[in-house]
Amino acid sequence: MTQPLLKIDGLTKAYPGVVANDSVSFEIGEGEIHALLGENGAGKSTLVKMIYGLVKPDSGTMQMRGEPFAPPEPRAARAAGVAMVFQHFSLFDALDVAENIALGMEDPPPMRDLAARIRSVSEEYGLPLDPYRTVGDLSAGERQRVEIIRCLLQDPRLLIMDEPTSVLTPQEVEILFQTLNKLRAEGTSILYISHKLEEIRALCDTATILRLGKNVGTCVPRETTARDMAEMMVGSELQTPKSAGAKLGDIALDISGLSMPSPGQFGTALKNIHLELHRGEILGIGGVAGNGQDELLLALSGEERVPSDAIRLGGRPIGKLGPNARRAAGLLCAPEERLGHAAAPNMSLTENALLTGAVRRDLANRGFLRWGQAREFAEEIIKKFDVRTPGPENAARSLSGGNLQKFVIGREVLQKPYVLVVNQPTWGVDALAAAAIRQALLDLAAGGAGVVVISQDLDELMEVSDHFAALNEGRLTAKRPTKGLTVDEIGLMMGGAHGMEVAHAEA
Amino acid sequence: MDLSAISPALLLASLMVAATPILIAGIGELVVERAGVLNLGVEGMMITGAICGFAITIETGSPAVGFVAAAVGGALLSLLFAILTQFALANQVASGLALTLFGLGLSSLLGQEYVGLKPAQTPDLHIPLLSDLPFLGTVLFSHDVMVYFGLALVAAVWAVLKYTRVGLVLRAVGENHDAAHALGYKVVRIRVLAIMFGGACAGLGGAYISLIRVPQWTEGMTAGAGWIALALVVFASWKPWRVLLGAYLFGGVTVLQLNLQAAGLAIPVEYLSMSPYLITILVLVIMSADRSRAPGSLGRVFHASG
Numbered sequence: 001m002t003q004p005l006l007k008i009d010g011l012t013k014a015y016p017g018v019v020a021n022d023s024v025s026f027e028i029g030e031g032e033i034h035a036l037l038g039e040n041g042a043g044k045s046t047l048v049k050m051i052y053g054l055v056k057p058d059s060g061t062m063q064m065r066g067e068p069f070a071p072p073e074p075r076a077a078r079a080a081g082v083a084m085v086f087q088h089f090s091l092f093d094a095l096d097v098a099e100n101i102a103l104g105m106e107d108p109p110p111m112r113d114l115a116a117r118i119r120s121v122s123e124e125y126g127l128p129l130d131p132y133r134t135v136g137d138l139s140a141g142e143r144q145r146v147e148i149i150r151c152l153l154q155d156p157r158l159l160i161m162d163e164p165t166s167v168l169t170p171q172e173v174e175i176l177f178q179t180l181n182k183l184r185a186e187g188t189s190i191l192y193i194s195h196k197l198e199e200i201r202a203l204c205d206t207a208t209i210l211r212l213g214k215n216v217g218t219c220v221p222r223e224t225t226a227r228d229m230a231e232m233m234v235g236s237e238l239q240t241p242k243s244a245g246a247k248l249g250d251i252a253l254d255i256s257g258l259s260m261p262s263p264g265q266f267g268t269a270l271k272n273i274h275l276e277l278h279r280g281e282i283l284g285i286g287g288v289a290g291n292g293q294d295e296l297l298l299a300l301s302g303e304e305r306v307p308s309d310a311i312r313l314g315g316r317p318i319g320k321l322g323p324n325a326r327r328a329a330g331l332l333c334a335p336e337e338r339l340g341h342a343a344a345p346n347m348s349l350t351e352n353a354l355l356t357g358a359v360r361r362d363l364a365n366r367g368f369l370r371w372g373q374a375r376e377f378a379e380e381i382i383k384k385f386d387v388r389t390p391g392p393e394n395a396a397r398s399l400s401g402g403n404l405q406k407f408v409i410g411r412e413v414l415q416k417p418y419v420l421v422v423n424q425p426t427w428g429v430d431a432l433a434a435a436a437i438r439q440a441l442l443d444l445a446a447g448g449a450g451v452v453v454i455s456q457d458l459d460e461l462m463e464v465s466d467h468f469a470a471l472n473e474g475r476l477t478a479k480r481p482t483k484g485l486t487v488d489e490i491g492l493m494m495g496g497a498h499g500m501e502v503a504h505a506e507a
Numbered sequence: 508m509d510l511s512a513i514s515p516a517l518l519l520a521s522l523m524v525a526a527t528p529i530l531i532a533g534i535g536e537l538v539v540e541r542a543g544v545l546n547l548g549v550e551g552m553m554i555t556g557a558i559c560g561f562a563i564t565i566e567t568g569s570p571a572v573g574f575v576a577a578a579v580g581g582a583l584l585s586l587l588f589a590i591l592t593q594f595a596l597a598n599q600v601a602s603g604l605a606l607t608l609f610g611l612g613l614s615s616l617l618g619q620e621y622v623g624l625k626p627a628q629t630p631d632l633h634i635p636l637l638s639d640l641p642f643l644g645t646v647l648f649s650h651d652v653m654v655y656f657g658l659a660l661v662a663a664v665w666a667v668l669k670y671t672r673v674g675l676v677l678r679a680v681g682e683n684h685d686a687a688h689a690l691g692y693k694v695v696r697i698r699v700l701a702i703m704f705g706g707a708c709a710g711l712g713g714a715y716i717s718l719i720r721v722p723q724w725t726e727g728m729t730a731g732a733g734w735i736a737l738a739l740v741v742f743a744s745w746k747p748w749r750v751l752l753g754a755y756l757f758g759g760v761t762v763l764q765l766n767l768q769a770a771g772l773a774i775p776v777e778y779l780s781m782s783p784y785l786i787t788i789l790v791l792v793i794m795s796a797d798r799s800r801a802p803g804s805l806g807r808v809f810h811a812s813g
Binding site: 053054073074075078086091092093094095099102103104108265 | 675678683685691802
């Protein structure tokens with residue numbers, strides 16, 4: 001094959017203050033799975049948005065099979081055979097599967113025919129899906145299927161996938177890879193965006209690595225080690241977080257028989273959860289998104305009240321206490337959603353530091369705020385956790401995801417918790433920041449605190465935690481030592497692939 | 508007190524007339540809100556439509572031209588709201604309230620010369636056979652054309668939202684504007700068109716009051732009908748047929764309490780006057796307890812990024 005499917009030549013796109021892409025060039029061959037690798041902010045998203053017609057390049061050209069290709073809008077890109085599966089799903093919760101798919105098509109057939117085609121295509125590619133279910137009720141894996149099938153129905157020549165596996169169980173990843181390999185065998189090219197290096201090594205034929213908007217190299221992933229690729233991505237050597245290996249102490253957090261109805265319409269109820277967390281222990285809780293992670297955090301943080309005896313902190317029943325009383329007792333939480341839950345987007349970092357730190361850091365005096373101390377606290381977080389910001393008076397929303405996450409975690413860690421619960425501590429955070437956050441959690445445990453890490457990133461859980469348990473439809477498995485756990489065992493604990501097989505793990 | 512003076516046929520017939528203004532305005536606002544925009548300016552657009560329709564009918568002598576003018580007037584006023592919220596990205600609640608105040612003021616300015624005049628009458632339809640039916644003829648088949656237009660509009664909006672691609676795209680824009688944008692739909696254009704549709708409907712509803720229901724012009728004559736239309740949409744859970752139900756309920760209780768007042772019922776007039784509002788909202792609140800929810804992007808500012 002001499003002529004590539006898509007040839008990208010010198011694409012440049014600048015936003016005020018930042019060059020997102022600086023004359024990026026590469027080629028995607030026919031029937032090739034091409035990886036696009038890079039840290040957050042490396043310009044991957046901007047690049048694919050230009051290919052998909054959502055953003056116009058400032059300069060540079062693209063060629064599709066030798067023809068000039070410059071889609072003014074997504075419609076034109078779709079017509080040229082480019083389809084895209086978005087990272088943050090572009091789905092409509094209140095509409096059903098067939099309606100969602102019709103919205104992504106140029107010229108959809110009548111609903112009844114479309115439903116039949118959805119059924120046949122979804123079975124052909126091993127992605128079963130009911131066209132009449134409401135999307136809001138689907139699991140993350142199923143929602144991704146909706147997106148993929150929406151693309152497949154248009155017979156794309158180039159399928160763009162933006163971090164497709166971040167929400168899937170290992171078994172679901174397996175199924176997805178089979179689907180992608182089948183597509184490749186049929187001649188479809190795939191542009192695969194990820195920062196999970198092992199996946200790229202297993203799946204992709206070629207990889208282009210972006211750093212700070214520039215193409216810094218191309219490699220054949222099968223012949224390159226993950227470490228080399230990571231260092232190309234980061235541009236420096238990576239520090240692997242190290243545990244000091246603390247001894248486990250007394251029981252810090254004791255959850256027994258915790259049940260809680262779902263707080264929201266699309267939520268999950270918690271069912272009879274038992275858990276013992278020792279001082280100095282890091283417990284990793286895995287599971288596919290939407291299996292009770294958020295609800296468990298709500299129950300632990302005190303945003304939802306539960307029977308008093310269900311949660312004991314150092315032997316003291318705290319189930320009925322609210323968030324501030326729990327903070328005073330030493331149980332701190334860092335929720336998943338950075339903007340809006342862990343931090344108030346439009347408030348300054350000082351104010352955000354005050355919001356959770358007031359109790360333990362004594363930042364309020366009989367109802368009056370101690371602005372001086374609050375500012376010092378915020379500055380301390382910024383300094384110790386290397387938060388890149390001009391100063392604590394900046395609004396939380398002005399920080400990049402990784403920086404804000406460092407701030408949020410740092411804010412809790414510096415309050416010297418007795419037990420810290422974090423949900424998705426490194427979601428959407430680049431490798432350097434993620435390593436720093438993990439190191440902070442390890443140091444905290446080494447200092448004698450109990451830490452619960454809820455995450456969908458299994459590599460992360462394996463790296464930091466002493467014990468592992470999985471949430472599955474609101475139930476928590478018994479915890480097992482992380483050492484020696486295989487991926488298959490973890491997958492079984494997480495409940496296997498959704499809708500593909502019935503698997504229950506009794507550890 | 509003489510309840511026998513109340514004729515059921517006339518009561519039901521005037522119910523349909525009383526309900527039509529809020530029905531037409533409400534169904535327009537429903538479309539706007541399904542597209543994800545909260546326009547609180549319905550009252551202002553209604554009263555503007557009322558005076559535009561009234562003035563043009565006086566000048567031309569034709570109520571039909573008057574209604575067209577009312578729709579154009581309402582749509583033009585709503586365009587102001589569209590520019591503020593869709594292009595200047597202003598807050599929708601504040602802009603909507605400002606639109607109401609502006610519309611009330613503008614209408615009294617425009618209407619100064621028209622106080623006390625009588626517009627040309629809009630004839631009631633006479634449908635052979637159907638209109639002559641006993642009872643049903645009076646209740647259902649002897650109204651002016653706008654009553655039937657309102658009903659047809661509800662059916663049309665329902666069918667378009669449910670069965671057509673335009674309706675699907677509109678709902679998608681209201682449900683998640685970022686996703687709709689990512690798929691390449693013109694969020695702002697769709698919303699501007701929806702807002703103008705809502706404005707035209709509100710204008711028609713207002714003109715119905717000044718041309719048929721009352722028929723004359725007085726300042727502030729819509730008297731809160733726009734707010735009732737807004738409340739209807741919310742309590743009807745954004746469903747067209749429920750808007751119809753709510754509007755008829757409101758119209759029915761309004762007419763009934765007027766009749767009861769005339770019949771000299773021994774309940775203070777104030778209680779009777781508030782009863783349509785209370786009963787309509789109560790019934791719709793009970794009905795909206797079925798967990799149906801607002802369009803996901805309702806009232807949120809859309810700013811296309813990247």
